[in-house]
Amino acid sequence: MLRKKLMAMLGAIVVLSMMMTACATPTPERIVETVVVKETVETVKEVEVEVVKTVEKVVEKTVEVMVTPEAEEGALPRNETLYFNGQQWGAVVGWNPYSSSNNNAMMGTGGDSHRATMFETPYLYNMLDGQQYPLLADGPWSWNADMTEITFKFKAAAKWSDGTPVTAEDFAYTWDTHLKYNTGVGAGNKEYIDDIVAVDDKTVVIKAKLDENGKTINPLLVSAFVSSNIVIQKAWTQKLEERTGGDETKLKADPAEDVVYSGPYHKFFADDTKVVFIRDDNYWGQDKSMWGKLPVPKYLAHVIFKDNAAGSVALAKGEVDVSQQFNSNIQLLWESYGLPISTYLPEPPYGIGASLPTAFYNLKSYGLDQIAVRKAIAIAVDYPTIIANAMTNQSATFDQVPRSLMNPTPGEQAMYNHDAVKDLQWAGNDIEGAKALLDAAGIKDTDGDGWREYNGKKLSYIATCPNGWSDWQAAIEVVAAAGKKIGIDITTNYPEWSVYQTVVTKSDAPLPEGYDIFMMWSAGAGPTMPWGRIRNMMSSEWVGMASNWSGNWGQYVNPRADELIKAIPGETDAAKLKEMYTELVKIYLTDIPSFTLMYRPQSFHAVNETVWTNFPHQDDGSKPPVPPLDCTDGWGIACLYNITLVNP
Numbered sequence: 001m002l003r004k005k006l007m008a009m010l011g012a013i014v015v016l017s018m019m020m021t022a023c024a025t026p027t028p029e030r031i032v033e034t035v036v037v038k039e040t041v042e043t044v045k046e047v048e049v050e051v052v053k054t055v056e057k058v059v060e061k062t063v064e065v066m067v068t069p070e071a072e073e074g075a076l077p078r079n080e081t082l083y084f085n086g087q088q089w090g091a092v093v094g095w096n097p098y099s100s101s102n103n104n105a106m107m108g109t110g111g112d113s114h115r116a117t118m119f120e121t122p123y124l125y126n127m128l129d130g131q132q133y134p135l136l137a138d139g140p141w142s143w144n145a146d147m148t149e150i151t152f153k154f155k156a157a158a159k160w161s162d163g164t165p166v167t168a169e170d171f172a173y174t175w176d177t178h179l180k181y182n183t184g185v186g187a188g189n190k191e192y193i194d195d196i197v198a199v200d201d202k203t204v205v206i207k208a209k210l211d212e213n214g215k216t217i218n219p220l221l222v223s224a225f226v227s228s229n230i231v232i233q234k235a236w237t238q239k240l241e242e243r244t245g246g247d248e249t250k251l252k253a254d255p256a257e258d259v260v261y262s263g264p265y266h267k268f269f270a271d272d273t274k275v276v277f278i279r280d281d282n283y284w285g286q287d288k289s290m291w292g293k294l295p296v297p298k299y300l301a302h303v304i305f306k307d308n309a310a311g312s313v314a315l316a317k318g319e320v321d322v323s324q325q326f327n328s329n330i331q332l333l334w335e336s337y338g339l340p341i342s343t344y345l346p347e348p349p350y351g352i353g354a355s356l357p358t359a360f361y362n363l364k365s366y367g368l369d370q371i372a373v374r375k376a377i378a379i380a381v382d383y384p385t386i387i388a389n390a391m392t393n394q395s396a397t398f399d400q401v402p403r404s405l406m407n408p409t410p411g412e413q414a415m416y417n418h419d420a421v422k423d424l425q426w427a428g429n430d431i432e433g434a435k436a437l438l439d440a441a442g443i444k445d446t447d448g449d450g451w452r453e454y455n456g457k458k459l460s461y462i463a464t465c466p467n468g469w470s471d472w473q474a475a476i477e478v479v480a481a482a483g484k485k486i487g488i489d490i491t492t493n494y495p496e497w498s499v500y501q502t503v504v505t506k507s508d509a510p511l512p513e514g515y516d517i518f519m520m521w522s523a524g525a526g527p528t529m530p531w532g533r534i535r536n537m538m539s540s541e542w543v544g545m546a547s548n549w550s551g552n553w554g555q556y557v558n559p560r561a562d563e564l565i566k567a568i569p570g571e572t573d574a575a576k577l578k579e580m581y582t583e584l585v586k587i588y589l590t591d592i593p594s595f596t597l598m599y600r601p602q603s604f605h606a607v608n609e610t611v612w613t614n615f616p617h618q619d620d621g622s623k624p625p626v627p628p629l630d631c632t633d634g635w636g637i638a639c640l641y642n643i644t645l646v647n648p
Contacts, residue, residue: 076276076299076301077298077299078611079611079645079647080297080298080299081297081298081299081300081301082297082299082300082301082321082322082612082631082640082643083301083302083303083314083319083320083321083322084106084300084301084302084320084321084322084323084324084630084632085302085303085305085311085314085315085320085322085323085324085325086308086311086323086324086325086326086604086630087105087106087302087324087630087632088104088105088106088275088302088304089103089105089304089466089468089497090103090272090304090496090497090498091103091270091271091272091304092104092107092270092275093255094253094254094255094256095107095255095256095257095259095267096240096252096253096254096255096256096259097119097230097232097256097259098177098178098181098183098232098237098240098251098252099183099252099253099254099256100183100184100252100547100549101252101253103498104275105302106275106277106300106302106632107119107267108230109633110184110185110228110229110549111228111523111524111526111633112125112127112224112227112228112523112524112525112526112527112528112529112532112634113125113127113227113524113525113526113602113627113629113633113634113635113636114227114228114229114230114633114634115632115633116135116263116632116633116634116637117263117264117265117277117300117632117637118261118263118265118266118267118277119230119231119232119261119262119263120135120136120230120231120262120263121135121136121226121227121228121229121230121231122134122135122136122137122141122152122154122171122226122227122231123135123137123141123226123227124227124634124635124637125224125227125228125526125527125634125635126624126625126627126634126635127352127354127524127525127526127602127627127629127634127635128624128625128626128627128635129624129625130527131624131635132226132227132527133624133635134155135290136154136155136158136166136231136262137152137153137154137155137226138152138153138154138155138156138202138289139152139153140152141223141226143219143223146214147208147215147216147219148207148208148210148214148215148216149205149206149207149208150205150206150208150222150223150226151199151203151204151205151206152203152204152226153168153202153203153204154166154167154168154171154202154203154204155287155289155290156202156289157284157287157289157290158262158284159262159282159284160233160260160261160262161260161261161262161266161280161282162233162260163282164233164235165201166231166233166262166284167198167201167202167234168198168199168200168201168202168203168204169198169201169234170231170232170233170234171196171198171204171231172196172197172198172204173232173234173237174196174229174230174231174232174234174237175193175195175196176196177232177237177241181248181251181252182248183252184547184549185229187545188550189221189225189229191209191217191218192208192209192217192218192221192222193206193207193208193209193221193222193225194207194208194209194210195207206222206225206226208222211570215570216570217569217570218569218570219569219570220527220528220531220532220569221528221569223527224526224527224528224532227527227634228526231262233260233262235260236258236259236260239258240254240256262284263280263283264279264280264283264285264294264295264640265277265278265279265280265295265300266278266280268299272304273303273304274301274302274303274304275301275302275304276299276300276301276302277299277300277301278298278299279294279295279297279298279299281294283295291638291641293641295637295640295641296640296641296642296643296644297612297640297643300632303319303320306468307467307468307469307470308325308326308327308328308468308469308470308471309470311323311325311327312325312327312328315327315333315341315606315608316333316337316339316341316608318608318610318611320608321607321608321610321611321612322605322606322607322615322630322631323604323605323606323607323608324603324604324605324630325604326391326394326469326470326471326604327604327606328392328470328471329392330343330350330392330394330606331348331350339608340608340609340610341606341607341608341609342606342607342609342615342617343605343606343607343628344601344605344616344617344618344628345618346617346618348393348394349391349393349394349395349396349599349601350394350601350606351394351600351601351603351604351605351628352409352525352601352602352627352628353395353396353401353407353408353409353599353600353601354407354409354524354525354600354601354602355407355521355522355523355524355533355599355600355601355602356405356407356521356522356533356596356598356599356600357472357475357519357520357521357522357596357597357598357600358519358520358521358522358537358594358595358596358597359463359475359476359479359517359518359519359594359595359596359597360504360517360518360519360520360553360554360593360594361374361516361517361554361592361593361594362510362511362515362516362517362518362554362555363554363555363556363593364510364511364555365461365511365516366454366457366459367443367454367457367459368461368516370441370443370454371590371591371592372437372438372440372441372443373438373441373443373454373459373488374591374592374593374595375434375437375592376434376435376437376438376486376488377434377479377482377483377486377488377490377517378426378592378595379426379428379430379433379434379437380428380429380430380431380433380434380482380483380485380486381428381429381478381479381482381595381597382428382429382478382481382482383397383398383427383428383429383597383598384397384427384428384429385429385478386474386475386478386597386598387598389474389478390471390472390474390475390478390598391471391475391598391600394600394601394604395598395599395600396408396599397427398425398426398427398428399427401413401599402418402422402425402427403425403426403589403595403596404416404421404425404585404588404589405530405533405534405537405538405581405584405585405588406530406533406581406585407524407525407529407530407533407599408599409525412529412530415530415577415578415581416578416581416582416585417578417579417582420582420586421582421585421586421589424585424586424589424590425589431482431485431486434482434485434486435486435487438452438486438487443459445487450487451487451488451489452486452487452488458489459487459488459489460488460489460490460491461483461488461489461490461491461516461517462490462491462492462493462513462514462515462516462517463476463479463480463483463490463491463492463493463516463517463518464476464492464493464494464495464500464514464515464517464518464519465494465500465518465519466494466495466496466497466500466501467494467495467496467497467500468494468496468497469497471598472519473492473494475519475597475598476492476517476519477492479517479597480492490517493514495514503515504518504520504553505547505548505549505553506546506547506548507542507543507544507545507546507548507552507553507555508544508545508546511555518553519597520551520553521600522536522537522551522596523536523551524602524603525602528569530581531565531568531569534565534581534584534588535551535565536550536551536552537551537552537588537593537594538552538556538558538561538565538584538587538588538593539551539552539561539562539565540552540555540556540557540558540561540562541562543555543556543557552593554593554594556591556593556594558587558591560583560587561584561587561588564580564583564584565584567580568580568581601628602629603628603629603630603633603636604630605628605629605630609646610646611645611646612643612644612645612646613643613644613645613646614642614643614644615631615639615642615643616628616636616639616642622638622642624638626638626639626642631643
């Protein structure tokens, strides 16, 4: 039966490929292919690239892909181009390293494993061993004796794309600019970094903000700064300031097409169908002080797919080499289809669980200010179904790793007392417990319409996440189903990401209608974790920010949680740290301002080795080990120097 369906699917793929190759128009067009699989047995297994489920009817699936000039035969040399999916959704807005509104994922994303394709950080973080490896920096950084200053040097070989040296003054001026124009980097770090000073052309000192006792307020964030923030050229920044007249809004809105960069790739082409980067063959990193050679692919290309389903088809067809998106039932691609596709781990969950996709409550929505309502919804959700169906087992279960604020890695799991919070944890699908909780709180159906009321008003909510993010959408549907089982009306809505991101990241005003329960990510692995993730999920410092990409999007406020979050970075006693983390977990599982739906890799990392091979895999022998971060993030960019062509 599988063979029959495989032949049908492969036949459709061949037809689709021929149609794409034959297309000669210079403008993008959509090709729609319908795959019909018919069976006469009572129960039919429908095996698609993107989904597996059991049905009792004829299956008819329509696959829509975007055909672009770059997807055609010969437009980009296939043996020089590494294709991606799952990073770029929608057209690029700009190339401005001071802006948080570029929608330019391939150019760079923040975080502990900063994307290093075009702009570079002094150090590269490696999530597999917790180390920060020098990139622009020359050797390790060091604290002074009082742990109030960090010093490091820049490599003599490090150059900008215009051939001028990368200097300590560039880094210092970058920091001053972030402060002057109130960028996200400046606003997020000014309470912890007092100044960044160029001692000479190559030597820089980061001076930490000190408390009333002369101690560094947050040594974790100061030390993480060197691998999570890029260096921007002073000369270009001054040019940007001049043309925008020193106006903050204009400076951050400038598209910066002329930006100077230090990384190995830069813009080649971008429109609303694809983004292509081209290698800078003068890239300084080929110096023996760094990589000693250029990255292997000449082009990095990302077609902007409509959704995960279209991206999964492209991965199966070999049109995508590196996939940073959720691919449903990824194992079928090699187990059933025999395709040369693999993941970092050969067995479930196939990736390293590092982040916690979470449903946040809008605490201003009617009734969601009641803990009983929040808890009832959270404990009623069928998490095993989310993990089995929405995640197709690409996540540990909450029985395997009980919920807390920690990711599933052994290091983080050891950071809190499991027994102390055992009674607060839940694995889900507790319908009767949720009903009893609501009944006890007096939240009942009093008018007989099947829905519960709070103070006489029906509890009705909209649960949402970005359209096209299939794993998140499937999870949100399970949340809505749980509400119906306990008498709370929850419907779903899926705005486009371009709209969604502008709504949930605005924390200086109440969330609008339609965002009662909504999904966002959490921080993954990094030198500040698990503290950094807990801060992102619970700290009230993010409330009131006009542009909040950090967390606590439901605008939760708890003074004791804030107190603990503030104290942890300065604490060095391991036993006390464990007590503090345990208390934070207790607060979180008691108040339930949000609830994690699954464990997820920091980045999905599936590769098709039809064209390229030697990607990172568990125990691949690379030293230092290269993390599964899609060949672009942190030390993961080392992948670009290791991959080889299958047929050179």
